[in-house]
Amino acid sequence: MRAGMSLVAARVLIVGLTALAIQRVVFAQHPIFDVKVQFVLALVVAAGAAGGADRGAVAGFVLGLMYDASGNTPLGLMGLCYGLAGITAGYVHTITPDPQWWLASIFAAVGAVVGEAAIPFAEVITGESGWVTRELMVVLPVVGAAAFVLCPLLVPIGRWMMGVKRKKWKAMIE
Amino acid sequence: MFTLSRRRIIIAVVLTAMLLITLDKNGNGAIERGRSLFARVLQPFDTAVEAVALPVERAWNGITQVDDLQRENDALRDQLARAKGAELEAESAILAYRELLKLNLLTAKFQYKVVAAQVVGDSPSNFQNTVEINVGSNRGIQVGMPVTDGAGLVGRITRVFPESSVVLLITDPEYSINAQVLSTQEQIDEETAPSSTAPSGVPVENLTSTTTTSTTVPPSTSLPPILQPVSTSTSTPASSSVPPTTLVETTTTTELRVVRETGTLAGQGADRPLVLRFIDTTSSVTTVRVGSIVDTAGGNTSLAPQGIPIGRISAIVEQPGTSSYLIEVRPNASLDRLNFIAVVLYVPANSSQGG
Numbered sequence: 001m002r003a004g005m006s007l008v009a010a011r012v013l014i015v016g017l018t019a020l021a022i023q024r025v026v027f028a029q030h031p032i033f034d035v036k037v038q039f040v041l042a043l044v045v046a047a048g049a050a051g052g053a054d055r056g057a058v059a060g061f062v063l064g065l066m067y068d069a070s071g072n073t074p075l076g077l078m079g080l081c082y083g084l085a086g087i088t089a090g091y092v093h094t095i096t097p098d099p100q101w102w103l104a105s106i107f108a109a110v111g112a113v114v115g116e117a118a119i120p121f122a123e124v125i126t127g128e129s130g131w132v133t134r135e136l137m138v139v140l141p142v143v144g145a146a147a148f149v150l151c152p153l154l155v156p157i158g159r160w161m162m163g164v165k166r167k168k169w170k171a172m173i174e
Numbered sequence: 175m176f177t178l179s180r181r182r183i184i185i186a187v188v189l190t191a192m193l194l195i196t197l198d199k200n201g202n203g204a205i206e207r208g209r210s211l212f213a214r215v216l217q218p219f220d221t222a223v224e225a226v227a228l229p230v231e232r233a234w235n236g237i238t239q240v241d242d243l244q245r246e247n248d249a250l251r252d253q254l255a256r257a258k259g260a261e262l263e264a265e266s267a268i269l270a271y272r273e274l275l276k277l278n279l280l281t282a283k284f285q286y287k288v289v290a291a292q293v294v295g296d297s298p299s300n301f302q303n304t305v306e307i308n309v310g311s312n313r314g315i316q317v318g319m320p321v322t323d324g325a326g327l328v329g330r331i332t333r334v335f336p337e338s339s340v341v342l343l344i345t346d347p348e349y350s351i352n353a354q355v356l357s358t359q360e361q362i363d364e365e366t367a368p369s370s371t372a373p374s375g376v377p378v379e380n381l382t383s384t385t386t387t388s389t390t391v392p393p394s395t396s397l398p399p400i401l402q403p404v405s406t407s408t409s410t411p412a413s414s415s416v417p418p419t420t421l422v423e424t425t426t427t428t429e430l431r432v433v434r435e436t437g438t439l440a441g442q443g444a445d446r447p448l449v450l451r452f453i454d455t456t457s458s459v460t461t462v463r464v465g466s467i468v469d470t471a472g473g474n475t476s477l478a479p480q481g482i483p484i485g486r487i488s489a490i491v492e493q494p495g496t497s498s499y500l501i502e503v504r505p506n507a508s509l510d511r512l513n514f515i516a517v518v519l520y521v522p523a524n525s526s527q528g529g
Binding site (some may be wrong): 020027036039060073133137 | 179180183187188190191192193194197198199205208210212213215216220222223279295296297298300301302304309329332333340342350443444445
């Protein structure tokens with residue numbers, strides 16, 4: 001059990017660092033409609049869609065903390081918002097335990113929108129200058145659409161990262 | 175839907191996040207050390223991703239942007255040629271300025287050392303207007319130091335690592351600084367009705383300039399009162415008839431007074447102008463105009479010395495329902511094309527965090 005936890009922690013660290021580097025080097029430099037696609041957030045919601053709300057919360061919190069540590073936000077702020085995103089995406093498991101790719105993508109997109117929208121509100125609450133502006137109307141659809149597109153690619157990575165085994169279904173033969 | 179263990183996990187995540195935010199906002203040393211360590215750990219991953227992404231990006235840019243680059247190159251050559259001409263003019267203006275300084279026994283205000291730096295990263299977030307630069311505490315960089323490019327103020331240092339730093343750009347809503355507007359009295363008089371009332375701003379510099387003008391006065395023309403010279407070396411009665419094509423030499427003495435108005439400048443987000451709020455809102459609007467220069471005001475608590483150019487006033491908008499005005503400032507620095515910048519090694523006399 002403990003060895004399994006350590007393995008998951010190591011995977012989260014390596015995948016998280018790589019995702020963060022991709023975010024900083026690739027997606028931060030190439031905005032779409034002036035919006036930076038959130039690759040780390042897409043990974044979080046993919047992990048949530050693959051593993052459920054609790055795993056999504058943990059993945060979101062840890063990757064969010066890494067995001068905070070590399071940036072300018074107070075430590076824990078993105079952890080909180082990304083945790084919320086992971087929980088939201090993980091709700092797909094209340095509908096079906098093994099969601100189809102498109103259903104997982106829809107919940108991932110919703111989770112990404114919730115997580116991204118939570119950031120300016122959390123900044124306002126924590127005394128930072130939040131950006132609750134009309135730019136959110138552009139940011140949220142782009143971030144959500146990107147999460148929708150990236151989700152099918154990132155779900156296997158999220159599943160591996162969080163140590164989730166894919167369920168195998170067998171037909172009942174009478 | 176929510177099992178007990180799931181609830182526990184979610185509550186633990188929320189509480190831990192809140193605790194960490196509180197600790198970080200209070201400036202916990204362990205968190206700062208942790209950030210510094212994390213920056214070191216992340217560096218090889220950044221380099222590795224860059225090594226993979228850069229060739230792909232260059233190849234793509236080579237395919238898609240070659241025509242644009244060619245056009246831009248031609249435009250830049252033209253611009254360079256024009257700039258060379260302007261440079262000569264600027265050099266002579268600088269020489270004149272230095273002479274004036276000597277004459278007035280003034281010292282140059284901006285005498286701080288700078289550290290050159292290169293922008294190596296952009297903010298990964300949509301809600302933070304920051305850039306990362308490649309110098310840090312090893313080069314003497316400290317939190318709060320102002321950052322400029324060749325054109326004007328860029329921002330201030332908000333986080334420092336040994337080999338890198340994070341710069342909060344002036345357009346970020348979290349950024350604010352004491353600023354002053356410089357308007358010449360001449361500029362104000364041009365746009366306001368002639369008034370003998372002195373402006374509210376304290377005129378701190380009075381420079382007298384002598385201008386010699388040559389005017390061809392048509393016959394039987396009297397000059398309107400507003401165009402009457404203050405003093406004329408050649409006394410010409412306004413109502414007298416002057417023969418055609420007579421050249422009248424007049425020497426006018428005009429007073430160039432620089433009026434300063436101080437306020438607080440704040441960002442509003444990327445691609446949006448900065449907003450200036452005056453300390454004295456009632457009278458300041460009469461003394462500033464669109465196009466007036468804005469620079470840092472300095473002061474004991476200010477995080478930048480006096481005299482760093484910021485930009486020009488781009489609009490003065492009346493706030494509906496109030497007597498106040500919104501003054502928008504367009505920054506001089508090209509914040510969307512930052513490459514090489516300079517960190518001014520300035521620590522305020524009173525080094526508490528001030529605007």
